[in-house]
Amino acid sequence: MANVIIDGIQVSVPDGSTILKAAQVAGVHIPTLCYHPDQAVKANCRICVCEVEGQRLLQAACSQPVWDGMEIKTHSPRVLEARKTILELILAHHPQDCLNCIRNQNCELQDLANEYAIRDNPFEQMVRGLPQDRSTPSIVRDPDKCILCRRCIEACSVFQSVDALGLENRGCQAMVVPSLGKDLLDSPCVMCGQCIHACPVGAIAENEQIDEFLAAVNDPDKIVVTQIAPAVRAAIGEEVGLKTGAMDMNVFVAGLRQVGFDYVLHTNFTADLTILEEGNELLQRLKEGGKLPMFTSCSPGWINFCETYYPDLLDNLSTCKSPQQMFGALVKTYWAEKMGVDPSKIYSVSIMPCTAKKFEASRPEMNDSGYRDVDLVLTTREVGRLFRMAGIDFSRLAPSNFDSWMGAYTGAAVIFGATGGVMEAALRTVYEVVTGKTLEDVNFTFARGMEGIKEAEIDLDGTVVKVAIGHGLANARKLMEQVRAGESPYHFIEIMACPGGCIGGGGQPITKSNAKRAERIQAIYEEDAGLPLRKSHDNPEVKAIYADFLTEPLGDKSHELLHTHYTPKNKKFL
């Protein structure tokens, strides 16, 4: 242990602790900008510099380890002059359009400018005037706003092993740029949006499509129908001043009706349906010697990753569409028929925790209903803005039920939102299908939590199935390399592109640390535990759709509407 004095406060911290960690123990706030709690120390912004007794140089609190007897001043005049000057330098090279910025009031640089009372910047304002990158339907990059902290690069390369972002040039010409390509679409970007969470400012954001939604709501010829992904409820409260997980599902539904949706349905319905289709696909592959291990296919960032980096293993992917796209294909066929409405009038909007879903919905093959299956994808953040725009007071909103035919769901669907959830949901159904017995304890706890790769052997009455779960694409890559080397011991693998699963998706409220992801995961399992039905095959509307429309899992109609194929991306440099 090292005894240190920070601003006169004596604390004892483990040897090797940084000044920043010691300050946290002492209850002293040191500002940071390039620092990210789940990333390697970068020490490049220099905002966290502090004065160490006896040292000429100021030391970066994020990187400087303490020693026994160290005396630190975190806000001496020298320190404040340095911090203010560095902030002035960064701000003078950063657009001053906070009012119009997508990160207004949710920006680390803005917070610091406020904390340090930056008023008249002595440095001449100079913005580079670089073009925005709007090449993908998911993510918009605004390089003028980039402050070169490099957190996006690390998120992309270390968490995700995608390496779509890199650095170009040096000095004040240095820029974060898409790797080996002119724009993001040209790069290996999988559109997962983890860079957005990493960005402290508004340099990377979702492709915001609020205006398209408002136009559709305004159009009397359109029937605006929505689906809500399982992970959204757990986080949407954060957008409207509630605690994580505190938004009641039916109050959420009522809020959506307030902003103009004609019908509110649930992606959870097709999540349950996915379990029936994917579970049966797995059993078929096991029985008929199909390609194994079989990988889940719900996560569009993961599908992009596979098509980009593992085009040789596309046959290992389940052919099931994601729940969003199953929903899209069914809402303009089955649901339209049930409701007696003209499918050409349906405007299908999905509310997703995900930026890659925007790309998925725009895939040319996703039109099996005869129309574009999903017309618009809004992220959790965009829906949060719609709620704020509408001035909704959720504490006074009467709960509202989902609309019929594609609104019922079980706890198995809810847990799709967390890493391991699809696996657990699948096992709840597969167990009963294979053994013919009732599963008494539905909790497969091995599948839960933030560990990067989880695995288990499941005994289905003598049939042993080896399964693994990976979240974050760097973990997916490890599992894929095993498959490519012919050394994968597994039958079934769940992959979610984003750390923590969809609750940590690129469209969720800006997520500054993995601790927030863990909180949302807890909210997901609490919701599951509180539901009367927790197995997908018990969903009454799923039973109905098989009885009335699909006839059976993996039947002709399913193949037509619910399954898909994959295409190698053939990126020119890979």
Add this chain to the structure above:
Amino acid sequence: MAEEMRVVLRNYGKIDPLKIEDYINAGGYQALEKARSMSQTDVIEEVRKSGLRGRGGAGFNAGQKWNFAFQAQADQKYVICNADEGEPGTYKDRTIMQGDPHSVLEGMAICGYAIGASKGYIYCRGEYPYVVDLLNQAIDQAREKGVLGDFDIEVRMGAGAYVCGEETALIESIEGHRGEPRFKPPYPPVSGLWGKPTIVNNVETLASVPVILEKGGDWYAGLGAASYPGTKVLTLTGDVVNKTVIEVPTNTTICEVIYDFGGGIAGGKAFKAVQIGGTSGAFIPESLLDTQIDFDSMSAAGASLGSGAVLVMDETRDIVDVVCRIAKFFEHESCGKCAPCREGTMRLHKLMNKLNAGEGSAADIALLNKLGRVMSVACLCGLGQAAPSPVLTTIKHFQPDYNAKLQ
């Protein structure tokens, strides 16, 4: 009249650098042999005792540095010779390597033995391709002769970035990454090349090692200034009569360097300023010419010895214009990693340009002072910390030159 003392350059001009036999006949590689007959700790102690301090600019005690790497437990350690001599006006390392390459190789091998490293790299400035050829030939000869034993040396070439002279940026470059400094600690002797304990020493430092082993640490410690003993190779450029390379004891004064060795100001003009230590060095006015060139005396005078470049300027030189050009150099050479250097070097240049064009105000000078003060304590590496030095020292010592250009 002060006299040269050739320790590092002891063989310069006396042997054929491309003939290892010449070096051996002059006593070369005997120090390595002697070192290998000693214990590793004794070798380190000898170097520590000599008081030899890094000749690249940072001035850290070489023996202490070696000891850190010796103490570190690792399956592999490295010795890197920093030959990325990028300081404008500096060519002492090139002179040493061209005149006596084996003295550098021998110094590296002694260091390798002392710390337990079997592999060395020479990171040579990209603009010195002919030196790379020469070094490779020397290494081949040494291998053939077997004098290096199990110590192997590889030459790596820089690609033109000034910042790669900073030891951790140099290491990043060898690893194949962008040439950008790492934050310290950890320092390279603990975690350097590929995370292994690594000694990065300057060419001149390593070339001093064989003679220290040969004649003993006490002998070396008795040369020059007590706190920074030995000799220093200096390169004289600018408005001086003798534009040349010299090696002098470290207690020589700046005045002696300019007037005794340099022959005074060319063309019978008056002295204006001298910049010592390279482009990031302080500008020194006439009033400080009696300062000794050793590290601590220079520091006390608000200057630095740095690489040993001595750029003399006569009375006709436009100080503001010179500093403006220097600021441009740093804007160009900043790697862009840390905010105060990336943005600060650009602003220093912009403000200097404004002043130089006669469009500046007293407020701009005050802003330069504040910016320079912040950069010198808050930047991530020595480049950004030292870049404002010419600005700050000229504002301090040559204020009338600035005032003359105010709007």
